[in-house]
Amino acid sequence: MQQLTQKLGSGDMVIQELPYPQVGKGMVVVKNHFSIISAGTEGSTVTAARKSLIGKAKERPQQVKQVIDTLKKQGPVQTYRAVMKKLDAYSPLGYSCAGEVLEVGEGVTEFKVGDKVACAGAGYANHAEIVAVPVNLCVRLNTDANLKDAAYNTLGAISMQGIRQADMRLGETAVVIGLGLLGQLACMILKASGIQVIGIDVSDAPVQQAIKNKVVDAAYTRDSAGIEEKINAVTSGQGADAVIIAAATSSLDPINFAGAIARKKGKVIVLGAVPTGFERDPHWYRKELELKMACSYGPGRYDLNYEEKGIDYPYAFVRWTEKRNMEAFQRLIETKAINLDYLTTHEFNFDDAPKAFDLVVKRTEPFSGIALKYDVEKEVTKQAIKVNDLKANSKVAVSFIGAGSYAQGNLLPNIPESNDVSRIGVLTNTGTSSKRVAEKFKFGFCATQEEDVLDDKTNTLFIATRHDSHAEYVLKGLKSGKNIFVEKPICLTEGELDEIITLQQKVQKPVMIGFNRRFSPFISTIKKKFGEGPMTMIYRVNAGNIPKDNWIQDMEIGGGRIIGEACHFIDLLTFINGSLPKTVTAMALPDPNGLNDTVNISIQFENGSTGIVAYYANGSKELPKEYLEVFASGNTAILSDFKELKIYGKGKPFKNKSFNQNKGQKEMVEAFINGLLKDGQSPIPMKDIFAVTRATFKVLESIKNGSQPYAV
Structure with a gap:
């Protein structure tokens, strides 16, 4: 299917072939008949994209500050990757459209195939032949509805x-x-x-x-x-x-x-x-x-539970939600209480969408509403989109499911360029990101269906989706006989963990998790100088505040910050002392939101070592994020934010300092690929992955039960 996209860096606007959108839970897939260009919102976006880098910086001082902060904390390499990821990305345009339903996702009951609908939402109701939209951003229309008028859906709800x-x-x-x-x-x-x-x-x-x-x-x-x-x-x-x-x-x-x-x-x-x-x-x-x-379309806007999970507000208590505003607007059109005929001063075929935006930006003639009309007779397929020629007979054939900011900054750039490694396909939630990733990192195709990356062309699967889908894709990958790399966490529940353990032991395929810190050269130095055996460790993490409504804090989607991130730090202490967690105890600072993200975690290890993970969300942003101290046999190591290491013992202290922060992402990816090439094994033992993951669940149990110790 085709979609209008623009690069923020160059301002280039093109209609390109992208993968058919995935039919997620609580989503409907819609074939667009019309979409409306918002001269204000979209016009400013397009105008900004066409400016020079200096012009962009002047318009976005807050983003410039973020870049400077990233430069200070992570160094130029990661900063450059983060900036280029934004500038090179294909950005979708559009947020108001109307058409007919092609498919309905799991749990959807209010829509059926063939329904006429109006849709809303940036990132959903795009200028594209096919869109996938959550149920609460979609309203059903009468069979005789005027879809051009109905496509003003978002704008009407905002005004209302x-x-x-x-x-x-x-x-x-x-x-x-x-x-x-x-x-x-x-x-x-x-x-x-x-x-x-x-x-x-x-x-x-x-x-x-x-x-x-x-x-x-x-x-x-x-x-x-x-x-x-x-x-x-x-x-x-x-x-x-x-x-x-x-x-x-x-x-x-x-x-x-x-x-x-x-x-x-x-x-x-x-x-x-x-x-x-x-x-x-x-x-x-x-x-x-x-x-x-006035907050956009109304109550529900920016609420993850409402927009993504489809959980409605009770009618008696919230009379007008964003969806009910859209429905009310459509009733005004249907009953002819309002007449939108005069608003549409220009209508372009979708193929001419760039010309429509030239009119918006250059203002060569007066205009008001600009409608894009789609060829609804055009056949749409779900075939993967070829991007590059596939390399044949490689020992490691890699595909990605999910390829967001972290994957593009830390995983994809570090896949070795080798005749033994081929890059097969990319599957993401949005066709814009999968197409750009496939182009930039030289994958054979961008996919539209899971089957495209689970077939025999792929033998190694990288999973970098949101946390709630990790376990599902790990299980599907193992059942398909794939080597697995999954970003942390591997799963969100102990039940999922038990299922993964059982299946992995049955199929004997390696499962690697993205515990990158153990691969950092700084940590390798500590391991070399300290060896294994009883030691004491303190790991202070100035994690910073993340709002309650962020998806990471949602226990069903992100798993919360203990499962979602603290697992990293438990793993690093596990690796440093060379034995598995035995018992954990945790105390959380009282929090009115119940987030449990300011917590002291005490860990007893099997070899007698002890470790403290001090994971704090209530600290200053100016303080570096991570600080590690290791004590053993008269020696002390101090690692500051993976940029400076000092080791004190006999004689002159050992010092190592780097301008760039190095948390081991490059070394981790290389170790995984090299392990597959050498003996088909993961560089992190399965017992470590499973024990650390179970320990994070026990941390939450300890917090819930008054800081009682729990055996891992």
């Missing part, structure tokens, strides 16, 4: 949420500042609700458009003489009950102007992207105005 934030009553007056698509839609909906509407824009064309199509009772350009007096006259000398700002600008004029024209104790709703540093006097303070933000 702004109006809901205004909480207006029949007969009140609203001023809408900014008469682009969002502003025009807001005027329509307000007018249909019995509200007196006044429109304002800096340009005359949208003002005349609103007046001509009768979506306002009055409208003025911002520079109209006596504009405040005119609005005062229309509102009987009181001012507007609510002002909805649908503009996008860096100017403070909209927010200050809103204060001037609102009535006393009125409301100002920020629907667009404007600064809110208003002047306190004479209007905002003296009128005691209320400022409210």
